[in-house]
Amino acid sequence: MKEDHNFEVLHRKVAIIGLGFVGLPLSMMFIRKGFHVVGIDYDSGKISAIQQGKSYIQDLSDTDLADAMQSGRWQVSADYAALAGADTVIICVPTPLSPDNSPNLSYLTDTCARLSPLLTPGQLVVVESSTYPGTTREVVLPLLEKSGLAIGQQLYIGYSPERIDPGNTSIAFTAIPKIISGITTACEQKLNELYSQVFEHVITVSSTETAETAKLLENSYRFVNISFINEFAQLCDRLNINVWEVIQASATKPYGYSAFYPGPGIGGHCIPVDPLYLQWKAAEAGTTSRFIELSQQVNDSMPNYLADRIEQELQGGKKLTAARILVYGVTYKPNIADVRESAALPLIHTLLQRGAIVDFHDPYVQQIKLDKDTILLGVELTDERLEQADCVLVCTNHDVMPIERLIKHSSFIFDTRNAVSPALANRAGTKLVILGDGKATS
Ligand SMILES: NC(=O)c1ccc[n+]([C@@H]2O[C@H](COP(=O)([O-])OP(=O)(O)OC[C@H]3O[C@@H](n4cnc5c(N)ncnc54)[C@H](O)[C@@H]3O)[C@@H](O)[C@H]2O)c1
Incomplete structure (x- = not known):
């Protein structure tokens, strides 16, 4: 060593x-x-x-x-x-x-x-x-x-x-x-x-209180900003404006702006948890953080928002109840094997509850627990499965994600991470919708 x-x-x-x-x-x-x-x-x-x-x-x-x-x-x-x-x-x-x-x-x-x-x-x-x-x-x-x-x-x-x-x-x-x-x-x-x-x-x-609070401020800051950009992505969807291009433009400002990016929700052991520790302490002192409350609401609304968007975009007017969805990536962020509080889990749960048939593939995860009675086993990412899926849903963009294979064998990709190239999808004739790309139809 x-x-x-x-x-x-x-x-x-x-x-x-x-x-x-x-x-x-x-x-x-x-x-x-x-x-x-x-x-x-x-x-x-x-x-x-x-x-x-x-x-x-x-x-x-x-x-x-x-x-x-x-x-x-x-x-x-x-x-x-x-x-x-x-x-x-x-x-x-x-x-x-x-x-x-x-x-x-x-x-x-x-x-x-x-x-x-x-x-x-x-x-x-x-x-x-x-x-x-x-x-x-x-x-x-x-x-x-x-x-x-x-x-x-x-x-x-x-x-x-x-x-x-x-x-x-x-x-x-x-x-x-x-x-x-x-x-x-x-x-x-x-x-x-x-x-x-x-x-x-x-x-x-x-003081130890200052050190404890510094950590909670860092994570509450991320919690609030990620929720804000997720709400902003929904807004851009309705205004027919591409949020990713907007962020790219705003991020050129050399001061006073930090870029946060939309996604399926907030996950991990820290960001969705720590602000609630602060909120609990605030309640004990007879007060609250309205920003944290609101951010939690936006975060909680993401699975249904995404399920609605996917249903709107299913080809041939298909409903979720008749749809087969293959989720790529279930960890809370790329290139790790941690699914704690991952946003993919409530999203998959919601899709199942709304009647879809859902499989997932994650190179780092073999199985996920959706609730106390439901365990879902991961599947191999075969060309056949990609072809059979009504929607390939990108939840986590691991570096090893085979984007070109996904494009080649899928008829419709819904990408919550802006990981799939529209130019490549267009060339292959694969329908691609990216969260916040401004193409929501209603
Ligand atoms: N994971 C992160 O990215 C991260 C980053 C910053 C801070 N934190 C914080 O660090 C702390 C630990 O997080 P983690 O991600 O390493 O958790 P973890 O679950 O990966 O690891 C915690 C370990 O503690 C062990 N353990 C629990 N109770 C024990 C006990 N009484 N005696 C001996 N071992 C015990 C568990 O078996 C487990 O292996 C948490 O407070 C978390 O919020 C985590």
Whole structure:
């Protein structure tokens, strides 16, 4: 493994709890920087996959895992006892929503409850999971105080939001500025000591609440803007204006404008979830964010809007009830295998409920769960299936999407990502409708 440090490592042993999309790449980063890392995940399936050198994260290859193991500085376990002797414990467990859209902190509180009796003087505990302002102070701190250690003197606690962007290879993990905060000044200093060894830029903020809210602002900003551009795409459809050309033109402005692009909706573990954490906290304080509420409404309306548009465009006046739809791509963004909160799922669910026969193909996903009783298995992308489909619906434009094959063998493509070339489709005589292309007929 290529070592990437030329200093004596402080906080020599880092324990990382939760080895998912965040915790596993974070482990690799610390190992590369010369740290000893112990990874804890209560999912023993993940632990044995790592021990067998099998990566379950797209951004990491089996070779990355093998190299890390060969460094002799990586140990993984499902047993919290393995974190004995760690200078720092970083928590990267999920923070999803409960069925009523309120924060589900059970993974975090479970972690803290397991951790507390094992803590020893001098340790630093950092929460990196995304959460609402106040979590570190009001939820994590009381649980860790049960260790009996004095905060800021014997035990150091802080919050540092994780800003990783899975699938994005354009920026190195360590080049993403790292926001840090501590419960006390001494805690903050400990975080600074740790993270300034690995990140190029460390940004210290005055409280854990500020750091928690900074993450929620980033993701609420995306939530609101993506919903806005999806509504804008619907508007352009009705005005016979191509939204993609409009965005391209607006994006030439060198300041004051950031381009967002339409799509089937908002997906992923973070963007559709984090704003609702903020909304929950706002409600607790007797207020609300109307922008978040409205964005949620627009997002929720996308499956029916798209189902309507597809039905309008089906050839020969066919209805959805008689239509066979083949969906290409079900992950929430291209080139990853993550379907959590993916917009493709409610869209497929809606199409099925409206009577269509729906199959899906995704090179990274074998099956999807639409509700507690419905599991859909992926199909091979054969020429015959493309030919039989009344509509090939592009939900996720993976780089490996065989666009020319799709065009050659399909009679009608509905593209929610502006991935298919109108010129190519036109030349092949394939009907192509792109979300927001301004061609809605009613
Ligand atoms: N995925 C992203 O792109 C991303 C980006 C930034 C921030 N985040 C945030 O980071 C956190 C983790 O997200 P993720 O995507 O890595 O989740 P994940 O589901 O991929 O991984 C979490 C891991 O934690 C393990 N786990 C849960 N409870 C545990 C416990 N008590 N003890 C030990 N292991 C436990 C699970 O088995 C799982 O392997 C979330 O708060 C998320 O919002 C995620």
